[in-house]
Amino acid sequence: MTPGCSEIEELAPELALGLLAGGERAGALGHLASCPACRTTVEELVRVAEALLLLGPEAEPPVGFEARVLDRLEREGRPPQPARPRWRRALVPAAAAAAVAAALVTGLVVGRSTERDPRFERQYIAALRTLGGTSLRAARLHDPGGRDVGEVFVYRGHPSWVFMDLSDPAAPSGGYRLELQGRDGAPVASDGFAMRNGSGYLGWPARAEMDRVGSVVVRDAQGVGRYNAQLPGLS
Amino acid sequence: MWDAPDDALVAGLGAGDADAAVALVRRFQRRIYGLALTIVGDPVTAEDVAQETFARAWRHAAAYDARRASVATWLLTIARNLSIDAVRLRRPEPLNPEALAALSLADRAQDPADQAVRESERSRVQGALARLPAEQRRALVLAAIGGRTAKEICETEGVPLGTAKTRIRAAMIKLRVDLESQGQEETDR
Numbered sequence: 001m002t003p004g005c006s007e008i009e010e011l012a013p014e015l016a017l018g019l020l021a022g023g024e025r026a027g028a029l030g031h032l033a034s035c036p037a038c039r040t041t042v043e044e045l046v047r048v049a050e051a052l053l054l055l056g057p058e059a060e061p062p063v064g065f066e067a068r069v070l071d072r073l074e075r076e077g078r079p080p081q082p083a084r085p086r087w088r089r090a091l092v093p094a095a096a097a098a099a100v101a102a103a104l105v106t107g108l109v110v111g112r113s114t115e116r117d118p119r120f121e122r123q124y125i126a127a128l129r130t131l132g133g134t135s136l137r138a139a140r141l142h143d144p145g146g147r148d149v150g151e152v153f154v155y156r157g158h159p160s161w162v163f164m165d166l167s168d169p170a171a172p173s174g175g176y177r178l179e180l181q182g183r184d185g186a187p188v189a190s191d192g193f194a195m196r197n198g199s200g201y202l203g204w205p206a207r208a209e210m211d212r213v214g215s216v217v218v219r220d221a222q223g224v225g226r227y228n229a230q231l232p233g234l235s
Numbered sequence: 236m237w238d239a240p241d242d243a244l245v246a247g248l249g250a251g252d253a254d255a256a257v258a259l260v261r262r263f264q265r266r267i268y269g270l271a272l273t274i275v276g277d278p279v280t281a282e283d284v285a286q287e288t289f290a291r292a293w294r295h296a297a298a299y300d301a302r303r304a305s306v307a308t309w310l311l312t313i314a315r316n317l318s319i320d321a322v323r324l325r326r327p328e329p330l331n332p333e334a335l336a337a338l339s340l341a342d343r344a345q346d347p348a349d350q351a352v353r354e355s356e357r358s359r360v361q362g363a364l365a366r367l368p369a370e371q372r373r374a375l376v377l378a379a380i381g382g383r384t385a386k387e388i389c390e391t392e393g394v395p396l397g398t399a400k401t402r403i404r405a406a407m408i409k410l411r412v413d414l415e416s417q418g419q420e421e422t423d424r
Contacts, residue, residue, distance in 0.1 A: 013404045018316050019384045048411045050304055051360045052379035053311035059269035062282055069260050069289045074253070076290060173323040194320040 003027050008038045016045035022199025023167065133157030135211065139229040141166060141218065152229045154180070156210035162191075162202065166218065166227065169198040175221050178202050183214035190219075241306035242299075249296030259306075260289055266307065267314045274318035274382040284321055288314040319382040363413040371406035378403050 003011065011028050014020045020028060032039045134156050141150040141164070150166035164178055172195070179190040189208035193200050218227040239247075239258065247255025267288050272281035291313050292299075299309060364372055374392070377383045383391070389399035 010400065010404075013400070013407050014378070014385055016407070017378050017403075018312070018319060019378060019382070044411055045407050048407050048414065049379055050308040050312060051356070051414060052364075052375070052410075053270065053308055053315060054357045054360055055364070055376075056266060056270035056311060056380050057273055058265040059272050059281075061264050061268040061285060062278060065264060065268065065282060065285070066257075066260050068282075069264070069286050070253075070257060072286055072290055073256050073293050076293060175320075194323070196320070196323055 003031050005031075005035060005038055008032070008035070009041070012038070012042050012045055016042055016049045018049070021173075021196030024197070026199070026201075133160075137231045139216070139231045141216070141227045141229045143168065143227055149227055152178075152216050152231075154210055154213055154216070154231060159205045160208060160210045162204045162206050162216075164193075164202045164204075164216070164218075166195070166200045167198060168195075168227070171195050171198055171200075171226070172220070173197065176200060176226075177219045177223075178204070179217045179219060180206065180208055180210075180213045181215045181217060182212050185215070188213055242301045245292070245296050245299045245306055245309075248293055249299070256289075256293065259292070263307070263310055264289075267310055270311055270314050270380070271318045273380060274315065275322050280321050281318075284314060284317045287317055291317075315382060322382055359414065359417050360410075363410050363417070366413060367406050367409055371402045371409070374399055374402035375406035375410070 008015075008028055008031050011020060011024060015025065015028050028042075032042060136153065136155045138151060138153050140148050141152055143149055149168045150164065152162065152164040155161050155163075162178065162180065174195060175192055176195050177190045177192050180188040182188050189206050191202060191204045191206065193202040214231055214233075216229040216231065217225045220226050239255075241259075241262070244255045244259040244262070248259055264285065268281055268285040271284035271288070272278065275281050275284060288310060292310060299306070303309075304312070364375070367375070374388055377388050377391070378385070385399045385403060386396060388394075388403070389396045392399065394402075
């Protein structure tokens, strides 16, 4: 449930300090999206939080730090140029909206007809065409006991992306990895995300052949598979 | 390059300029690493966080908006968020809250490369912080620089959760008003 203004007033300091996690953070951001007054309040507190960071203590990094950072930047290659971040920002909300619609007609490919509700199909296909993509699949994430813990969307386009939302109050906080697997179960690609207070999410422009992906596994910091989702086949 | 303004270095970084990357890392590494070390309390994790901070700056330099935040606050915010994520998983032992709370008012080593503007901004914030009641200042420093949640602060301080939240909120609101009034006075001069 989206919190009201009085709850946001209470949450605002921790939200501004970057300390709010999971569902509370998502709820607060949802409220801010539709409440200019609360948004202004939080923005003012964010400026205070940022100013306080200037008081952080300095410390000499370990010997060789600078060389290691520069090596790493060199390995990463040239940073993305301006057009790409703009595109990526625009894509994620649009694609997320499309994904919600697509959840009802998962596993479609543009250009193929089915006998399902043609209205949804038209919306879904229009969304994909707007994005320039060719397929969008959605699946529920489950724990080993079959409990529903979230959802994952896999989009094939330029670039392709993955969006995942996971909620499990029993999950320890920390670093996790989402792994895309081929239909044979072999890893295709993976990316990390953080779980905090039982919640985590990932928006990831993945460089992988999405049509090869058959399932998704979420692994904890020890590499143990904790959740999985079977994606529908492409019809 | 070494004398270039901070935002020019970020622009260079966004264009893939290796010299700009070297200059930016040299200029900010002590502050980024220092903040990370303060929050995570472990040199190895702090280096991981500091490296990742510069890697993210490299990847997202093109999205940096100088109207939104100074380069220092942009980088420090990235470092703080990464540190908070890391600390949930890896902090070997809780930082000493006494030492952390004292940081805000401690004398700082003077970096000859510091710009006058930066020092002025720092001293304004430091002055405003010093004017807060001690218990509010302490809660705010633990949260803002130490990355502690209100729940963690209530446990280490031995106060109810509501009290910890109230202290943080009251301190942030007072600080905002104080900094705004200082900014207004400077404008009026």
